[in-house]
Ligand SMILES: *[C@@H]1O[C@H](CO)[C@@H](O)[C@H](O)[C@H]1NC(C)=O
Ligand SMILES: *[C@@H]1O[C@H](CO)[C@@H](O)[C@H](O)[C@H]1NC(C)=O
Ligand SMILES: *[C@@H]1O[C@H](CO)[C@@H](O)[C@H](O)[C@H]1NC(C)=O
C-alpha cells in the first residue's frame with residue numbers, strides 16, 4: 318500500500334509537486350475531511366489504514382491544551398508583557414494515547430532557535446535538532462495577511478526569557494510536527510509553505526479560548542494573591558468541574574518542605590502554581606476543535622499537596638498589560 322502511494326505520488330509530482338515528508342509519507346491527494354467520519358482519536362477506529370490520518374488524528378491522539386501562569390517575562394523593557402486577568406497560551410501537544418510522546422517529528426520544519434531538548438529523544442543517541450537561524454516564525458504570518466493573529470499572539474502567547482516568536486517556533490516544531498493532521502500533505506497539491514503553521518496557531522488558540530483558567534478559578538474564589546495561599550485539591554476540583562476532566566496542575570518554585578511553612582514535612586512538591594494541561598480526545602481533525610475532555614494520566618501534579626501549600630502569585634508590577 319505504501320509502495321502504491323509512493324508510485325502515485327511520483328507520477329502526481331510531475332503535476333502537483335508532491336512532497337512525501339509527513340509522518341506516514343501519504344499522498345497529498347484526497348484529504349477531503351468533510352466526507353469522512355469524524356472518528357474520535359484514540360478510539361479503536363482511529364488508526365492509519367482505517368481512516369485518513371489527515372482527517373482523524375492517528376499519531377498524537379491525546380491532545381493537551383497547555384497554559385502558563387507566570388509573574389514576569391524578563392523582556393518587559395521591550396514591551397513583552399502578560400495579559401491582565403488571563404493565563405497565557407503554552408501550546409497544543411499531541412501525546413500518544415498511552416501518554417508518552419515524541420517531539421521534533423519533521424526536521425524539515427524546524428523553526429526553533431533554541432531546541433529543547435537538543436536531540437529528538439533528549440539523549441545523546443537521538444538525532445540532533447539544529448538550532449533555527451532564519452526569520453522568526455512570526456514573520457510567516459505576513460504572507461497570509463494575518464497581522465491580527467500576530468497581534469493576538471503577542472498579547473496572549475507569551476514567552477519567558479526569550480522573544481515570543483522564538484517560543485512559538487519551539488511549540489510548532491517540537492509539537493505540531495507530531496500531529497498527523499498538520500502534515501503538509503494534508504493541505505493538497507496547492508499547499509502554500511507555512512499554511513499549516515497558521516492552521517496550528519489558530520487551532521491552539523481556539524482550544525485556549527475555551528479554557529478561561531483565570532475566570533474559572535476566580536469564580537471559585539481562587540485569585541492571584543501574594544498574601545493568601547491555596548490548597549492543591551481545591552484548584553484541581555475547580556478546574557475539573559469547569560473543564561470536565563482532571564487536568565495536570567504544575568508548579569515551580571521551592572519545594573514545600575524546603576520552605577519555612579513546610580519545615581519538617583515529607584511533602585516535597587513545588588509551591589508556585591504555574592501550569593495547567595487540559596487533556597482531550599478529538600473527533601476528526603484537531604482543527605475542528607471538537608474535543609472530548611479526559612483526565613490526565615498518572616502524572617497528575619508536581620505541586621505540594623499539603624493544606625495551603627500552593628501560591629498563586631500576583632504578577633510583578635510592570636509585567637502586566639491591560640487587555641481590552
Ligand atoms: C483519489 O481519489 C480518486 C477517486 O476516488 C481515486 O481514483 C484515486 O485513486 C485516489 N488517489 C489517491 C492517491 O488516493
Ligand atoms: C505508547 O504508544 C506508542 C505509540 O503507539 C508506542 O510507540 C510506545 O511504545 C507506547 N509506550 C508505552 C510505554 O507503552
Ligand atoms: C522532603 O521530603 C522528601 C520526600 O518525602 C524527603 O525525602 C526529604 O527528606 C524531605 N526534606 C526535608 C528537608 O525535610
Ligand SMILES: *[C@@H]1O[C@H](CO)[C@@H](O)[C@H](O)[C@H]1NC(C)=O
Nearest residue numbers: 388389543630631632633634
Ligand atoms: C507577588 O509575588 C511574586 C513572587 O514572589 C513576585 O514576583 C511579584 O512581583 C509579586 N507581585 C506583587 C504585585 O507584589
